[in-house]
Amino acid sequence: MSRSIARPVLAGLAASILTAPAVPINAADAAPRTAPTCATPLAPVQPVAALPWTQQRYDPARLAPLATGAGVTVAVVDSGVDRVHPQLAGQVLAGTDLLDPGGDGSRDCAGHGTGVASIIAAQPRPGVAFHGLAPGARILPVRVSEQQVVQGRESGRTVSAADFARAIRWAVDHDADVVNLSVVLYADDPTVHAAVAYAVERDVVLVAAAGNLHDSGDPRPFPAAYDGVLGVGAIGADGVRAGFSQTGPYVDLVAPGSEVLTAAPGQGHQRVEGTSYAAPFVAATAALLRQYRPELTAAQVARRIIATADPAPGPGHGYGAGVLNPYRAVTETGPGQPAGPRTVAALADDRADAAQLARDARRAAARHRALLVGAVVGTTAVAVVLLALVLPRGARRRWRPADPV
Secondary structure (H helix, E strand, C coil), X not given: CCCCCCCCEECCCCCEECCCXXXXXXXXXXXXXXXXXXXXXXXXCCCCCCCCHHHHHCCHHHHCCCCCCCCCEEEEEECCCCCCCCCCCCCECCCEECCCCCCCCCCCCCCHHHHHHHHHHCCCECCECCCCCCCCCEEEEEECECCEEECCEEECCECCHHHHHHHHHHHHHXXXXXXXXXXXXXXXXXXXXXXXXXXXXXXXXXXXXXXXXXXXXXXXXXXXXXXXXXXXXXXXXXXXXXXXXXCCCCCCEEEECCCEEEECCXXXXXXXXXXXXXXXXXXXXHHHHHXXXXXXXXXXXXXXXXXXXECCCCCCCCCCCCECCHHHHHHCCCCCCCCCCCCCCCCCCCCCCHHHHHHHHHHHHHHHHHHHHHHHHHHHHHHHHHHHHHHHHHHHCCCCCCCCC
């Protein structure tokens, strides 16, 4: 795809097809698990029982007593979400399909959106260690693409920028509390910009992938670069920025995005990489916060996530404020101000400005002094007038001050 065309690009790289031994599946459960019909069906993959590194880093069991994302709706604007995958069954709402009108968002011909959704809300299953960071959250699928990466190049249909903007608005209008945008536009489109502003005004947390074109000069990614959007870069298991992950002031923080285990359409799992898969870790954390601290605004949720990030292992704009820490985001108290090199300008800061407070104090003091001086001058003038009137009369009547005793 030409980078000059302003169409959304799924920010995921090639997936690794897994051939690990299958987890036993009941025959009664197997029938409804086939992937939705697609022009080019995805190759079937096997379930994986092993504990993924991301789950060792972010232990959902540690968070579960505090929050699971229950009652929170996370919109996944992506390639669709397979609602019959055993770990997503019952968690996926009826969404919409802007690529093939008439659908409900459950058709996923790329596997991308299903993987993103599983990082957020996959349910625990016997014999499978992997599950989502916010397994109580509801997923609202908005299908905008069926792209796949073939030999390093995107292939497949995707909507226009105008329809991508419509997807964001649709998610907001259908009660999304958080919107995950693992999609990148390499052009600043006014309709998308306006849709982002629409979401921000309606108190929705927006999370977007920072893009995978570091080796191509880090072209500016949208919507991650817009004010009010949390831009997310990718790290590997060693905590170091993934080589493909873009760097720039639009990166607010980083999360796992290399060799990430996700659910695949059907019944299995696959390992994937890309900033696409880092973003949903942040979106899931936002869901946990929106449940645990429902009084927080979207702006405050975003600031808290940034402020509680762990220190980055390297310098520069590639890490933003640091590495996502969901447990700290949920449990730590404080104002939650940004700790990284970039503040999110559209996220209103609820702290009073110190300089403005000082100016107000100085003006108040000046007004007080002016009133005090005015009162003294006024009192003196009145006294002088009274003396000028009274003393001559006293002299005519031979008044004298009393002699001291």
